[in-house]
Each structure stands twice: as C-alpha cells, then as structure tokens.
Amino acid sequence: MAAGSPGAHPRRLRRSANRAGLLLRPAAGAPCPDRGQAQTDSPLNLVGYAKRIFNEAEYDAVWCVVDVDQFDIERARTRARATSVELAVSDPCFELWLLLHFKAHNAFIEKGKSACALLAEYVPGYDKRLDFSRFDDRVEAAIKRAKELPAGNPSTDVWRLVEMLLKH
Template sequence: MSPRRGRYVQSRSSISLGQGRVTNLRRETGIREQRSAILIATNGDKTERDYLNALKKEPWVKPGKVVVVFESGSPEEVVKGAAKRRDRDDYDQAWAVCDVDHYATSAASILADATDVELLWSNPCFEVWLVLHKGNCTSYIEDGRRAADRLREHISDWDKTALRFDEFRDGVKDAVRRAKSLGEPPDANPSTAMWRLVEALSS
C-alpha cells in the first residue's frame, strides 16, 4: 500500500464558484498536496449522498477520484468505517459527514483525530448547509424537523428523499461564505463544516 498524502489542512481562504464553474480560485501554496483519491462517508442514507454525488461532478471540482459511501450507525461508527475503507482501498483522504443530532460528539472527534479522518459536523443536521445556499441561517435550530422547515422557507416543496441539486448549484459559493461566518461545529448551533470539503475538492 502506498503512503497516503498529507492531511487536508483547514483554511479560510476564499473560493469563487458560480453558475457551475470556477470564476476565481485562490489558495495559499503548500496548504495541501495534490490529491488523487478522496473517500467521503456519511450516515445520511439519502439527502447527503444525493448532494455529495452531484457535487463531485461539478466542473470546478479538481480532477481525481471521489467516492461517496454510506456508513450506517453513529458518527463514531462512520469515522471508523471511513478509516477502514481508506486503508483497505488505498484512498489518499477520508472524510466523514455527520449530523450532531442527538449524538455526543467527543468520541467521534477523538477517533477522527486518531485515525486521520476529516470529520465534518453539521449542527443540528446537514440541512443547515443546504439552507446556507439560499440565505443566512444564524438563529438556533432545535432539530432536523425545524431545519427542514427553515429550508422550506426557500424551497416550498422540499423533500429530503428527492433532492434536486440544480436548486443548490448556484448557491455553493454563498454557502461557503455563510458557513465560515458561523461558530465552529459541533458546539455552535447552527453550524456546519461542509465548506471545508468544498474547498478541498476545488483546490
């Protein structure tokens, strides 16, 4: 098995995405080595997978292998599964996309650090990231149902089982900007670290 490339390092350098293409992209040199294979694991069996599988096909995504997989169970189990798949299948990076929801977060965060998995929390849930494509989201969100209600303020017929990526494509740049302005997940509510994955895929 060949050695894995360096771990992605969080950066708040800006990216510019719009109309499905890159219009400007800036990053500090030396932040991250060029990647060739990224594994993204999530315990979201529909919404997250549909979004991520569409996102990876965008023309601004840097060429390379990006695979999205479903891992059932708690965030800790998702991290564990991502690390196992990465080592078994020789991916350069492993990411875990998880909701805070009702879970305790410390065990998964500690395991992610120990196994070199990039853990992306959304508090309370992934729908926060989707709302940020459409507008600001700064007030406390009680749970996933309330987050879905917030999203329906922008997409009246929102159905988590039938995500239409075209409704979010042009808002990725704005979602990144807005997510960065929120507090740090997993503690802040609302918050999401999904912007880190977007920057990793595009730089």
C-alpha cells in the same frame, strides 16, 4: 469518501471529486463488508467504518459527513483525529448546510425538523431527496456563510469538504 448525511452530491462536486480521484459514497445504512450489517448508525461508528473500508494508500482523504442530532460528537471527533479521517459536522443537521445556500442563518435551531421547515421556504416539498441543480450555483455563498458561523448550534463544517472538492 464516506458520507453519513442524506442525499447525493451535486454534479459539479461529483465531477470535481472524480477529477481528484475521490470516491463519493453515501454510507448511511451501507453494509459493512466484514460483518454484513450496517456500521453507520452513529458518527462514532461511521468514522470507524470509514477507516476500515478505506486506506490512505488508496485515497488522499477519507471524509465522514454527520449531523450532531443526539450523538456524542466529541468522541467521533477524537476518533477521527486519531485515525486521520476528516469529519464534517453539521449542528444540528445537514439541512443547515442546504439552508445556507439561500440565506445566512445564525439563530439556534432546535432540531432537524425545524431546519427542514426553514429549508422548505426555499425548497418547497423538501423531503431529503435533493435536486442539486437548486443549490449548485449557490455553493460559494453557502461556503462564505458557513465560515462566518461560530462553533455550536447552528454550525456546519461541510464547507471544508466542498471547498476541498472545488479546488480539485
């Protein structure tokens, strides 16, 4: 499983992934084995990288977790569908998913820094390094809140990945 967003995964999700035979691997800045350099600088490239390094014979699913940021997400979604890579998109950023662990939020978020500031109200000193014990017991609430968001800003598909992991 390739992930393009920051941080590690909660212990509970990691255990669920291990039981399900899944590999959780942060891909941001990861070297591309065939080129020796990062191929994860955009959601589109991350999807291509995930498809190259994983094959369906080894894994049941390949996921990329990405932020919208300034990227052309539709091109990444098209490539993901064409290559059977699952894409979990957060608009504008992954911090929205984290914020949803603490409260519902459906107001437009201008940029990632704004989302970080909102999250810092619940996680003082947030700096993209996470202590997932702060989030672990709130996962179900975050899933519910994320499902209730319409497409656009703010929204996140991370719940799809997390829900799948929790079922295993």
